[in-house]
Amino acid sequence: xxxQYAEAEGPLIPQPAMTREALRDAVRRLDLPSLAVFDKxxxxxxxxxxxxxxxxxxxxxxxxxxxxxxIHRWPARAAAxxxxxxxxxxxxxxxxAFEASMETSSLxxxxxxxxxxx
Numbered sequence: 565x566x567x568q569y570a571e572a573e574g575p576l577i578p579q580p581a582m583t584r585e586a587l588r589d590a591v592r593r594l595d596l597p598s599l600a601v602f603d604k605x606x607x608x609x610x611x612x613x614x615x616x617x618x619x620x621x622x623x624x625x626x627x628x629x630x631x632x633x634x635i636h637r638w639p640a641r642a643a644a645x646x647x648x649x650x651x652x653x654x655x656x657x658x659x660x661a662f663e664a665s666m667e668t669s670s671l672x673x674x675x676x677x678x679x680x681x682x
Contacts, residue, residue: 588603595642598632630680645673
């Protein structure tokens with residue numbers, strides 16, 4: 565963890581396996597409002613894989629949602645990312661704040677991706 569959002573406690577749940585069911589259960593437990601998006605994107609990825617005969621849509625889906633879970637299982641990490649996204653999208657944010665928000669986002673995503681083995 566970086567100093568900007570150091571955690572006082574451990575993660576809310578262990579990082580789940582990178583399977584549809586394990587990730588769905590984790591999203592349900594950590595970020596229930598995102599569950600409908602998870603389900604929609606899961607169906608879309610399955611349909612694209614069936615249409616193309618390629619597994620890449622399924623792999624991209626699993627990586628995206630494993631990263632989402634890796635971020636949201638640490639509440640301070642998720643809050644820091646949401647704040648960085650808010651600042652990055654604020655047209656009134658100055659350049660220094662924008663750059664800091666982009667750096668924070670990059671660090672958080674890199675940490676999450678290391679946790680899922682990328």
